[in-house]
Amino acid sequence: MIPLSYYLLLSGILFACGVLGFLIKRNIITIFMSIELMLNGVNLSFVAFAAQWHALSGQVFVFFVMVVAAAETAVGLAIIIAVYRTRETLNVDRVNLLKL
Amino acid sequence: MQMVPIGALKGDPGDIARLLFHDFLLPFEVTSVLILIAIMGAVVLASRPEAIARPHHGTPGPQETPELVATGKDHR
Amino acid sequence: MTPNPYLWLIPLLPLAGAAINGFFGRRSSKKAITTVALVFCGAAFLMALLIAARFSSASAPYYFNLAHWLRAGSFQVDFSFYLDQLSLVMLLVVTGVGFLIHIYSVGYMWDDDGYYRFMSYMNLFMFFMLTLVLAKNYLVMFIGWEGVGLASYLLIGFWFTKDSAAAAGKKAFIVNRIGDFGFLIALFLMIKHFGSLDFTRVFTAVRPLSPETAGAGLLTAIGLLLMVGAAGKSAQIPLYVWLPDAMEGPTPVSALIHAATMVTAGVYMVARSSMIFERAPMAMMVVAIIGTLTALFAATIGIAQTDIKKVLAYSTVSQLGYMFMACGVGAFSAGIFHLMTHAFFKGLLFLAAGSVIHGIGGEQDMRKMGGLRTYMPWTFATMGIATLAIAGIPPFAGFWSKDEILWRAFGASWVYWLIGVITAFITSFYMFRLMYMTFGGEYRGAAAQEAHGHNAHGPDNHGPGHGEPHESPWVMLAPLAILAVLSLVGGFVGYGNRFEHFLAPVFRGATEVAQEASSEAGDSKLEYLLMAVSVSVAGLGWLLAYLLYSRRPQLPARIAQSLGGLYQAVAHKYYIDELYAVLFVKPLVDGSTTILWHDVDQGVIDAAVNDSADVARHVSDNVRHMQSGNLRSYAGWVAAGGAVVIAYMVWMGVR
Numbered sequence: 151m152i153p154l155s156y157y158l159l160l161s162g163i164l165f166a167c168g169v170l171g172f173l174i175k176r177n178i179i180t181i182f183m184s185i186e187l188m189l190n191g192v193n194l195s196f197v198a199f200a201a202q203w204h205a206l207s208g209q210v211f212v213f214f215v216m217v218v219a220a221a222e223t224a225v226g227l228a229i230i231i232a233v234y235r236t237r238e239t240l241n242v243d244r245v246n247l248l249k250l
Numbered sequence: 251m252q253m254v255p256i257g258a259l260k261g262d263p264g265d266i267a268r269l270l271f272h273d274f275l276l277p278f279e280v281t282s283v284l285i286l287i288a289i290m291g292a293v294v295l296a297s298r299p300e301a302i303a304r305p306h307h308g309t310p311g312p313q314e315t316p317e318l319v320a321t322g323k324d325h326r
Numbered sequence: 327m328t329p330n331p332y333l334w335l336i337p338l339l340p341l342a343g344a345a346i347n348g349f350f351g352r353r354s355s356k357k358a359i360t361t362v363a364l365v366f367c368g369a370a371f372l373m374a375l376l377i378a379a380r381f382s383s384a385s386a387p388y389y390f391n392l393a394h395w396l397r398a399g400s401f402q403v404d405f406s407f408y409l410d411q412l413s414l415v416m417l418l419v420v421t422g423v424g425f426l427i428h429i430y431s432v433g434y435m436w437d438d439d440g441y442y443r444f445m446s447y448m449n450l451f452m453f454f455m456l457t458l459v460l461a462k463n464y465l466v467m468f469i470g471w472e473g474v475g476l477a478s479y480l481l482i483g484f485w486f487t488k489d490s491a492a493a494a495g496k497k498a499f500i501v502n503r504i505g506d507f508g509f510l511i512a513l514f515l516m517i518k519h520f521g522s523l524d525f526t527r528v529f530t531a532v533r534p535l536s537p538e539t540a541g542a543g544l545l546t547a548i549g550l551l552l553m554v555g556a557a558g559k560s561a562q563i564p565l566y567v568w569l570p571d572a573m574e575g576p577t578p579v580s581a582l583i584h585a586a587t588m589v590t591a592g593v594y595m596v597a598r599s600s601m602i603f604e605r606a607p608m609a610m611m612v613v614a615i616i617g618t619l620t621a622l623f624a625a626t627i628g629i630a631q632t633d634i635k636k637v638l639a640y641s642t643v644s645q646l647g648y649m650f651m652a653c654g655v656g657a658f659s660a661g662i663f664h665l666m667t668h669a670f671f672k673g674l675l676f677l678a679a680g681s682v683i684h685g686i687g688g689e690q691d692m693r694k695m696g697g698l699r700t701y702m703p704w705t706f707a708t709m710g711i712a713t714l715a716i717a718g719i720p721p722f723a724g725f726w727s728k729d730e731i732l733w734r735a736f737g738a739s740w741v742y743w744l745i746g747v748i749t750a751f752i753t754s755f756y757m758f759r760l761m762y763m764t765f766g767g768e769y770r771g772a773a774a775q776e777a778h779g780h781n782a783h784g785p786d787n788h789g790p791g792h793g794e795p796h797e798s799p800w801v802m803l804a805p806l807a808i809l810a811v812l813s814l815v816g817g818f819v820g821y822g823n824r825f826e827h828f829l830a831p832v833f834r835g836a837t838e839v840a841q842e843a844s845s846e847a848g849d850s851k852l853e854y855l856l857m858a859v860s861v862s863v864a865g866l867g868w869l870l871a872y873l874l875y876s877r878r879p880q881l882p883a884r885i886a887q888s889l890g891g892l893y894q895a896v897a898h899k900y901y902i903d904e905l906y907a908v909l910f911v912k913p914l915v916d917g918s919t920t921i922l923w924h925d926v927d928q929g930v931i932d933a934a935v936n937d938s939a940d941v942a943r944h945v946s947d948n949v950r951h952m953q954s955g956n957l958r959s960y961a962g963w964v965a966a967g968g969a970v971v972i973a974y975m976v977w978m979g980v981r
Contacts, residue, residue, distance in 0.1 A: 153252065154252040202254045206261075
């Protein structure tokens with residue numbers, strides 16, 4: 151019997167780690183990993199609630215979240231490859247051609 | 251203090267199937283389309299620039315055009 | 327009260343003429359413009375004559391409601407016209423003298439480029455003046471009041487390219503407005519306390535009230551405020567300063583507006599409100615005092631002026647003072663009588679002065695005139711008749727009216743009479759001075775004209791090289807002759823109190839008081855004695871002018887020199903204009919510049935607009951840093967936005 155708040159706390163920590171990494175890291179791939187971390191933290195929270203309230207739709211929603219995460223990762227990595235080909239760097243600060 | 255019982259959910263495949271193909275059918279289908287688009291986008295974004303430009307310029311010659319779709323010519 | 331459906335035509339005919347000339351005059355021939363102007367003005371005069379011929383005191387007063395105007399609860403005002411004996415006198419004077427001056431202006435302004443504009447404005451003036459005179463309520467009278475102020479402004483500044491003329495027009499209008507402020511407050515008081523502005527209603531409400539002897543009270547307030555308005559319109563102390571400047575306008579304008587008709591509107595208004603004034607003795611006393619002091623004051627300034635039109639301007643102010651003195655002592659019909667005769671002889675004086683100016687090529691300085699009686703005999707003769715009239719020499723018109731006023735003033739207080747007599751002496755003196763300087767001796771202008779070579783007095787001169795003074799064309803002389811005849815015989819209207827009896831139904835209250843006064847003052851012997859005094863005083867003035875300006879022309883300069891500062895003060899109009907400039911104009915202009923312009927207009931209004939633009943610029947300056955091209959800052963903004971949304975959701979959930 152694990153209290154619900156433990157699950158939520160863990161989920162929150164995972165999410166926070168994800169946000170921190172997203173904001174602080176310079177390597178694009180590390181940023182993507184942080185995004186995955188955020189999404190998985192949310193998944194955990196969904197599953198915890200689904201288990202507590204005996205509602206399977208929580209788990210189905212996790213299913214969809216994972217699919218979207220996978221799709222997003224695929225596209226994101228493709229973009230990284232394209233950016234790497236032109237800018238020869240994985241440092242996100244160097245990718246500043248968007249500046250006016 | 252709310253507790254989460256271990257093994258509370260039976261995870262019956264029939265139940266999951268009902269949720270997936272009955273209650274949440276629309277999101278399921280939309281997600282599949284999403285995956286398709288993501289794959290196409292990833293392929294296009296990650297391919298080499300000349301791999302896309304080749305069908306328009308035809309630099310190596312018509313024989314070396316990669317057949318992306320089977321035309322049935324090779325069967326002869 | 328009988329209705330008369332033709333009353334409204336009289337003001338509207340000149341309005342039609344003004345509109346036609348105003349809109350189409352630019353491309354019309356001068357003949358067409360003249361025809362339109364004279365026909366419409368003459369038609370008004372003709373209608374006035376017809377109405378006068380059919381006028382009967384039994385069915386008077388006539389009225390006519392043209393249209394509804396204001397309705398506010400129980401207060402209502404209509405476009406209504408009214409004709410009683412007083413209006414009839416004013417109507418005939420305005421249309422008659424106005425028509426004559428229109429004819430004169432045809433000749434005077436013929437060579438001017440703005441001829442059509444001039445005739446249009448003159449007709450417009452006639453419209454407003456007739457509205458003023460024929461109004462049935464104070465508000466329609468106020469329309470006319472303001473309108474003649476407008477016409478005056480347009481006509482004084484007729485040669486608007488000249489700075490002094492434009493400034494004079496502005497001055498006239500603004501000083502008039504100050505008077506109008508008092509008039510308006512009087513109207514508001516009437517609306518509040520009598521619930522109406524209609525003459526009959528107001529006077530019916532006022533009639534049962536007893537005279538306010540305590541000096542305070544509603545009627546005194548109304549009377550004093552009406553007097554403020556009259557002082558502005560009729561150029562009395564302290565609002566007379568615009569009239570001498572108004573001489574910048576063409577001479578027919580000075581004759582019509584600033585001698586015969588517009589400036590008399592104040593007197594007419596006071597006379598019309600006699601019912602109110604009769605019951606406010608303090609207001610009457612103020613009227614009389616202002617009138618008397620103005621008469622004396624303006625006359626003293628007139629002695630030292632060298633511009634022929636300025637002399638006549640101050641003379642007008644002085645004579646208007648006589649009219650107010652008459653109204654102030656209760657002799658309203660005497661005041662109106664003097665108004666009528668003054669219209670004749672002062673109009674004539676101005677027109678003749680215009681003839682002189684026209685004949686010598688635009689020069690207005692009397693020191694450069696002289697000897698003109700040989701060159702312009704008709705002008706000399708008619709002007710002479712007018713001078714005799716204004717000096718009060720029998721049997722000319724001015725004698726009858728001025729003497730009537732002096733007699734009634736004596737009945738009220740010998741102080742009024744004494745000041746009136748002194749003013750008459752001064753009047754006679756400066757008028758004959760004008761005559762001797764202009765027409766006597768030798769022509770001094772030839773040398774001056776050759777030296778100048780080109781006169782600068784308005785674009786109405788004949789141009790350089792036209793050295794010889796000449797008589798004016800008949801179109802200008804005919805009105806002079808007609809007015810001269812009127813100045814000669816116009817006084818007999820008042821013989822034997824006929825005029826007074828004619829106007830008696832209008833001034834019912836005043837007549838009673840007057841009869842009391844005349845019976846109190848005693849026998850006719852006293853009257854003849856006073857008459858003799860005033861005539862001899864006029865003669866003395868003539869004699870003095872003859873001595874100083876005909877026999878010994880070098881004396882005046884020496885006298886002026888020995889008087890030194892006093893003469894300088896008089897010659898500079900007692901520096902009143904400079905005093906007003908320091909006391910009123912400068913603070914207002916400075917206040918407007920610093921407070922209203924710099925602080926309010928630039929500081930608040932402009933600043934609001936500019937600052938809002940500045941704020942937009944600063945905000946965008948700061949916001950543009952959001953678009954840095956730096957991916958991680960974008961990520962940071964996304965995270966921050968997400969955090970805000972989550973926080974809001976949590977907060978809402980907690981509530």
